[in-house]
Amino acid sequence: MSFLPRFSVAVDLKSATTEEFDILIVGSGVAGLYAALKAARYGRVGIVTKEEIAQGSTPYAQGGIAAALCPQDSPAMHLQDTMVAGAGLCSREAVSALVTEGPGHVRELIHLGAQFDMEGDRLVLGKEGAHGVRRIVHAQGDATGREVERALVEQVRNADCEVLERVVVADAVTVDGRCCGAVGFDAETGEPLHLRAKATILATGGAGQLYSTTTNPSVCTGDGIALAYRAGAKVADLEFVQFHPTALAVDLFPKFLISEAVRGEGALLLNEAGERFMPRYDARAELAPRDIVTRAIWEEARRTGTDHVQLDLTAHPLDAIRERFPMIYQTCLEHGIDMAVRPIPVYPTAHYLMGGVKTDLRCHTGVEGLLACGEVACTGVHGANRLASNSMLEGLVFGARAAESAGTLCRQELPEVRTHSAAPRAQAAFTDCRDTLRQLMWDNVGIVRSGGGLARALAKFEELLVLQTAGELRREAVEQANMALLAALIARAALVRQESRGAHYREDYPETDGANWQGRLELSPVPLDETAWELEPEQAFAPERD
Incomplete structure (x- = not known):
């Protein structure tokens, strides 16, 4: 991938409508909304979402939220189940944060008005695959995500947060390597927008729309990962795409x-x-x-x-x-x-992306001023395979951590933005290639993979990427450019990892190879060739025996 434009759109910032925030949050699922509520005490918070505020993946979540909330359970037991499911690549430190802080955030969610299923004064807890005990909090039987989103949206509407709906965030704006907000446009009118912020939190969710069959809604096109990569952030664990069994x-x-x-x-x-x-x-x-x-x-x-x-x-x-x-x-x-x-x-069907923008445990991406939390981020908490019902818990725990980190960034003054990119070169009119891309992903980067199929798909994705209509203020064009970039990154990571582990299965390398691949694969934002990756070692987990 020799050509990778820094920006996906061309906007003259001098003529764009400017909005000033202390903290800008891109995305309105559980991670973004919870981060917004936690961040409100630090200054003016703006929430930007591509559609209406409740149109992300969170309302689709049925099962519930996993947390150690009963006497028969403990954070240590939840940690063990998570680490085992992660097939040896979970970061123990990240999982420890998840399972120890998680119960408190679930209780706070109840305090915020989320109504979970109860028997008398006790929560009704369900059990799901790979959990050793019942620990899944749920609402209205199988409508947990819808109830969580309802409660958080209601709180955000009453908080000091400004919500910008139907706005496409296209690119991060950086000055000397520091993120100073984002540039985007009104999805309906095409009006360009300059969203200045001392801290920008990506909470854009996943990328299921890269596949021809998925549980993810139309907004899940991998925008946050592509934006961060173009801005200079590393990505990690992208080869691990979870396909929900049923x-x-x-x-x-x-x-x-x-x-x-x-x-x-x-x-x-x-x-x-x-x-x-x-x-x-x-x-x-x-x-x-x-x-x-x-x-x-x-x-x-x-x-x-x-x-x-x-x-x-x-x-x-x-x-x-x-x-x-x-x-x-x-x-x-x-x-x-x-x-x-x-x-x-x-x-x-395609369901969840374990990988994403590489962050530390305080949600920093490596690009100063740019944070990420929830499914868009990769802390290592899920390893090679996410444990059921850990996703909304991750949104709560790391949404709160992202807000705290954003509060620290708010103490800094923003530099003035001098310029913004024009389109990198003349472009042809937009041609919709998304269905072709989705079928390529399903056929070659799906449940069972091979080196030949991955290489063929990668070559096609790189062709699509070069042909993208950068510069066009049109949602479909920006989404397709992001999808092409992320598809190429996922295929590259899957081709590089020559073993099978967790959700990544190679029929030409059917065994797990701990001697050579016991680590998390990171891709750097440079022209993408065989040298643009590194393996960060991750200590193998030895489960306790009864």
Whole structure:
């Protein structure tokens, strides 16, 4: 990748509408909104989002929030489960922060008005794959994300935060290596915007829209990762893309998720012949980590010549199903499936990105003034495979940490911005290549990968990247440029890592190679060739034995 423009748009800052903030937050999911509430005490906070404030991934989250909140559980037990699921690449320090600080933030979320399912004065806790005990807080059965988003949006509306909706943030603005805010534009009018800020927090979520099948909504195009990389930040762990094992196998885009909690409540996975197959793949059966269940379903469907398997909860009474999973039950009914009577057709789909912008545990990206938290960031907390229901917990813990770091940055004075980039060269009119890119990702950078497929996909992504219409103030153009860049980075990382581990499976390197690959792969923002990566060693985790 010899050509990488510093900016994705051309904006004359002198003619742009300027907004001044102490802290600018890009994204409005759990990480961004919680960071905003925590940051409000430090100064003027602006929240920028591509669509309406509640249109991110958080409302789609069904399962819940994992936290050690009962006497039978502990942060140490949660840490062990997280480290085991992460396949040897979790940062123990990051996981320790997650599991020790997490319970307090869940309690604060309740204080802020989130209404979780209760029995009397006790939280009802669910169990999901790879968790040793019940520790999943949930709301309205299977609508946890929607309730969390509701509570946080309500609090933000009442706080001293300014919300800018339907604004596309295209690039970070830097002066001598320090981020001084961002440049973007109104998605409806194309009006250019200069968003000055002493601290900028990226909380833009993931990148599921890079795949032809995903649970992620339309806003998840990897914008924050691409923006940070162009600004000079490193990225890490991008080869680890989590494919959720059980999305509803009907014609939907994005796909409807069938929560891990369904298996946690006893649902069984059956193949085309009606045989339960998971015990043949892992002793933990349906409650094995997501990467193991996903590949088992892929293999079973391939072996039996079908495009799905069955998730069977019919042994449970109708009333129990409707009470615990009301949204899933209703959605299945709308597609002609009564899950109390017959199994649900399911198949894996792109769901979550373990990698992202490399940050320290205080959310600093390495570009002064630019912070990142939530799915866009990579602290090493998820390793090679995220433990179910740790994602919203990560948003809370590191959203709070990002706000604290932003507060420190607010003490600094901003330098004046002298110039901003013009388009790097003349560009052709925008041509929509997103469907082609998505299919390339699914076919070659998906559940099972090979060196040949990755190399072919990478070459195509680099071609697409060179052809992008940088300079055009159009949401689709900016998103496509970001998608092409991130697709190339993911494919490059997957090609470099010559082993299989967690969510990254190479059929040409099917074994885990701890001798050579016990570390986190980092890509630096330089012309992308074979020398532009490094492996940061990560100590292997030895789980405690009973």
